[in-house]
Amino acid sequence: MASLALLLTKNKDRPLAYLDSIYENTRDPRLLDEKVRKGIIGRLEDACKITCLSSSDLLGSLDFKQKDVTIEALESFLAELRSIFWLRDFSFTEIVPLQAKKKLAQHDFNAKYGDKTCAIEVFCLTQKHGQQKNPALNVYINFSPGFSGSKFGRDFISMANKKKNQLDSSGASIKILLCVVNSAPMVALHTKRDWGLIMESLYEDLGWKGNYYLGLLVGVSVNGLESDTIYPELPK
Numbered sequence: 001m002a003s004l005a006l007l008l009t010k011n012k013d014r015p016l017a018y019l020d021s022i023y024e025n026t027r028d029p030r031l032l033d034e035k036v037r038k039g040i041i042g043r044l045e046d047a048c049k050i051t052c053l054s055s056s057d058l059l060g061s062l063d064f065k066q067k068d069v070t071i072e073a074l075e076s077f078l079a080e081l082r083s084i085f086w087l088r089d090f091s092f093t094e095i096v097p098l099q100a101k102k103k104l105a106q107h108d109f110n111a112k113y114g115d116k117t118c119a120i121e122v123f124c125l126t127q128k129h130g131q132q133k134n135p136a137l138n139v140y141i142n143f144s145p146g147f148s149g150s151k152f153g154r155d156f157i158s159m160a161n162k163k164k165n166q167l168d169s170s171g172a173s174i175k176i177l178l179c180v181v182n183s184a185p186m187v188a189l190h191t192k193r194d195w196g197l198i199m200e201s202l203y204e205d206l207g208w209k210g211n212y213y214l215g216l217l218v219g220v221s222v223n224g225l226e227s228d229t230i231y232p233e234l235p236k
Contacts, residue, residue: 014059015040018066018074025069040078047084051095061097063108079124079180079217080108086178086217086228087111092118105169113234119170120215121163124180125155156202160214167212174234178215190218192227199231 016037023031030036048058062080065073080097087095092111100106109120160177167175190198199214206214213234218227 014066015044015064018064018069021066021069022071022074026071028071040081043081043085047081050084050088051097053097058097061099063100075124075182079182080122082180082217082219083109083120083122083178086215087120089228090215090230090234105165107166107170107175110172113174116173116235117171118174118176119167119172120176120178121166122178122180123159123163124182125152125159153202153205157205160202160206164208164212173211174213175211176213176215176230178217180217190227192229195227196229196231199229203231 019031019037019040022028044055044058048055051058053061063076065077084095084097087109092113094110094112096110098106098108098110107119107121109118109122111118111120156179160179163177167177195216195218199216203214214231216227216229216231
């Protein structure tokens, strides 16, 4: 039987080989940055501790598609990985990633919030979902992401309605649709208060009621305050 050290090395090599494959396909220089690569491995190791899973089991449960060598696929994988830390930071416990099953509507994570069971579905809005620019004026069109006519707002609502089916299959007490935003310039130019108002606006546009919640993960600190949020406020 292979030693534990060899198994750990092998499982670390899988994401690194994946980054190499995406680089070969995209030539994105960020994928060769040692700080970026070590950061991903470090996050995987920490996520194993939080979920009490081995690295191979964690990779098998997350959205890790080694044959899809696009930036979008990488962002989807990293979105789920980052979600583990978002859940921990919002005081969720017993965080369990669920391996996707063919022909079965299933959310991405189970967790506990106090004594309540939770289902969490994750989706990612990437750079391609950013605001459109007027090339002549060099300004953003409908800049506010909360404006329902903006590209961000339309994309968010469209994706949310599609993803809700994953949550509907669960009997959990709390159902959270978590959006990971990688789209500039929204991430850098909005405060926690801005994002709270945006989530409130989008929640009203969706018309969801009951035990459904919207989560936001941007991972940016503004004036010492994290911009990540949940709307409405979770029950005490």
